[in-house]
Every structure is written in C-alpha cells, then in structure tokens.
Amino acid sequence: MYNLDKIIDRKQGNARKWSNQVLKEKFGLDEDAIPMDLADIDFEVAPAIQAALMKRASIGDYSYSYVPDEFYDAVIDWNQRRYDTYIEKEWIKLTFGTVSTLHYIVQAFTKKGEGVLINTPAYDPFAEAVVNNERELFCSSLINRGNRYYLDFDDMERQMSENDIKLFIFCSPQNPSGRIWTKEELFQLADLCIRHNVLLVCDEIHRDIVYKGQKFTSIWNAHPEIPQHSVLCLSPNKGFNLGGLKTSYVVVPNPMIRETLLEQLKRNSITSPHVFAVPAIVAAYNESEAWLDEMIDYVEENMQLIYDFFEEIPESKVMPAESSFLAWIDVREWFKNEAEMTEFFHRANLTMVVGSYFVQDGEGFVRLSIGMPRDLLLEALNRIKREYMNMMEYV
Numbered sequence: 001m002y003n004l005d006k007i008i009d010r011k012q013g014n015a016r017k018w019s020n021q022v023l024k025e026k027f028g029l030d031e032d033a034i035p036m037d038l039a040d041i042d043f044e045v046a047p048a049i050q051a052a053l054m055k056r057a058s059i060g061d062y063s064y065s066y067v068p069d070e071f072y073d074a075v076i077d078w079n080q081r082r083y084d085t086y087i088e089k090e091w092i093k094l095t096f097g098t099v100s101t102l103h104y105i106v107q108a109f110t111k112k113g114e115g116v117l118i119n120t121p122a123y124d125p126f127a128e129a130v131v132n133n134e135r136e137l138f139c140s141s142l143i144n145r146g147n148r149y150y151l152d153f154d155d156m157e158r159q160m161s162e163n164d165i166k167l168f169i170f171c172s173p174q175n176p177s178g179r180i181w182t183k184e185e186l187f188q189l190a191d192l193c194i195r196h197n198v199l200l201v202c203d204e205i206h207r208d209i210v211y212k213g214q215k216f217t218s219i220w221n222a223h224p225e226i227p228q229h230s231v232l233c234l235s236p237n238k239g240f241n242l243g244g245l246k247t248s249y250v251v252v253p254n255p256m257i258r259e260t261l262l263e264q265l266k267r268n269s270i271t272s273p274h275v276f277a278v279p280a281i282v283a284a285y286n287e288s289e290a291w292l293d294e295m296i297d298y299v300e301e302n303m304q305l306i307y308d309f310f311e312e313i314p315e316s317k318v319m320p321a322e323s324s325f326l327a328w329i330d331v332r333e334w335f336k337n338e339a340e341m342t343e344f345f346h347r348a349n350l351t352m353v354v355g356s357y358f359v360q361d362g363e364g365f366v367r368l369s370i371g372m373p374r375d376l377l378l379e380a381l382n383r384i385k386r387e388y389m390n391m392m393e394y395v
C-alpha cells in the first residue's frame, strides 16, 4: 500500500507544471492554480527509486559514468516480464529523452525535404522533430468514430506511396487519447510500413500505464518481421515520473538501422549517461512494479471520476481512455472557440492543454492531466463546476 493520496509540494522541486513563474507568465494565473497541462503525475515517486537516488547521491561522485550491465539486465527483464518482448543487450542504446531522440532519428534516416508521416492529433514534438529538421511533415488524421479513434489505413497507404514517405512516427498507446491499438491494427500498420519500405518509429512510452481489462500489445509482438524494420522508443518517464532525468532508450534489432542511428548519435555526441538515471531506472524496473500497479489503479479511478463529472455537463464528451493519465475531452458543443475555452479554465484557476497544440485535428478538444492525488482532482473539478454554474447563469 502506497500513499498516493499524499499531496507533495511540487513547487519545492521547481516542477515546471507547478512553478509560480510559469503559471504567471504562461497562463496569467496565480500560485493557487492547479496545473493540469503537462503530462506528468503529481504523486511522490516510488520509494525504491528515491532510496536508490539517495544512495547514489551519498557517494559524492557525480562525474562521467558508463552504463553498467545491471541497467541492460533490468531493461531486458522488464520488457520480457511485463510485455513479453524479447530484447538483446546489443540492441539497446540509452539516450537523453524521447523527444531529442526523435530529432536524431529524423536526422539519421531522412534527408532534407523528404517525407515523414504521423497520425493526428499528435503530441506536438512529433511534428517538431520533422519540421525543425526541414523535412516534410505529412499527417494522416485519425478517424473519430463513436468517440473512439481509428487508424485510416487507406489514407496512410495512399500517403506512403504518393508522398514517398521514408519514416513513420507512431504513438502506441496514443497521446492524447490513451487509445490502445489492437494486435490486428498493429499488424496491419506494420505490414503497410514493410510493404512501402517505410521505417517505423514506435513511441511506446505511455505503455506502462494500462488500465485493468485492457490488453496492450507491443508493435514487435504484432508482426514477426517488424522488429527488423523499426526503432522502438521506450522510457520509464511516464509510468515512474522520471522525465526530469532526461533519459530514455531505443531498441534496434536490425544491425544496419542500428549502425546508422549510432552514427548519428555519435555526431551529436550522445555519450555517458546521466549519473542518476541509471540507478533510478534499475530501481523502477526491478523494485517498483507493485507501486506502478497501484498507481495505475488509482489513476483509473481518477478517470472514472472524470467520466462521472463530465457526464453532468451535457456539452462535453470525454473520450474513453484505455491507458495513461490524460483526459481528452470534446468540448465543441460547449465553447464557441478555443479562446473562450481557455478563458473558462483560467477563470477556474486551472491550466490545461488546448486541442490545437496537437498538430491538427485537435481543435475543439481539451486535454487534462489527471494523475494526481484525489483531493487535488476533486478541488479541480469543483472549480470547473463553479465556473460552469456561473456560465449557465449568464446564458
């Protein structure tokens, strides 16, 4: 039993989401605002991780280090145990965060002007990795059918051939919706990439938080040939809330693809690991599974509260989530435009992410990050309710 109800003062650690300066400058809000924008969680970290970091800090040597075998063993074991995914040590490369890694991947496998495909709505840095490197971004809109997203395979296939797509950056489970792709969908997607000679980059960093009764399948278990045609991007950053350690890893079984990527990483001087990241990841994977499982149940209960709450606001529609801690809410019938929506949430002294952040197809939606202690969530919902009642009085 872990105390996930405990509210920790995240302002103390300069958490970006909670910083008074960010709240004021970015959102025009005061220090009592409850931030629901950034995709991180507000729980105290798993005790084993904190203990490992304190032990490491006590050594008093924070100079250059290397990646020890215990890191590889922890990664290999975690992937096998929890995801039934077979990985070899040589396939793993520790990197400095998924977003920067995506930039290197784009640099390694495409030339300026070449096409990269993503599905939208999408986590904006997927697009940035493409555009910042002067490659051409192509988007295949997810189909919203019955308040659930589906891949548009016909459109993706057409774009792969017409736009000469070289790389496809895929999000599984999907951010912002928390949709988990089925094994059949993943097979079809893998098959498409293989037939069109498109390198599949699969970002599975939200997979650690899968709700009860849902089945997550790693892309590698969906098609026997796809490991040889893909780069898997993984990290404990979402499940264990370690984003500030700026560390992630890629897994690349194909020696030619791996060599090309390693060359690019060398050009960008990706060398010794973050000294605190290795013990944190080892403690997360080897000793914190029970904490993670409890946290998942807690977040799923939070999500249920979100469904129940927005059920009472007929102008809103929450997309049922299968994973993660992000509520993706359709508010097209509620607000005339994004400015009105933003004003509403800011009046309630809450931050959130507006739908237009997600490259395209997100307009009219809002994303709330709900991985927080229950009392905090209830307070946030109360604020929304109060503002909603005020709004109703004036219409």
Ligand SMILES: Cc1ncc(COP(=O)(O)O)c(C=O)c1O
Pocket: 039, 096, 097, 098, 099, 100, 123, 171, 175, 203, 205, 235, 237, 243, 247, 248
């Ligand atoms: C799909 C996805 N990929 C990557 C990241 C960020 O990863 P990192 O902190 O390792 O750069 C996020 C963060 O929200 C995300 O949602």
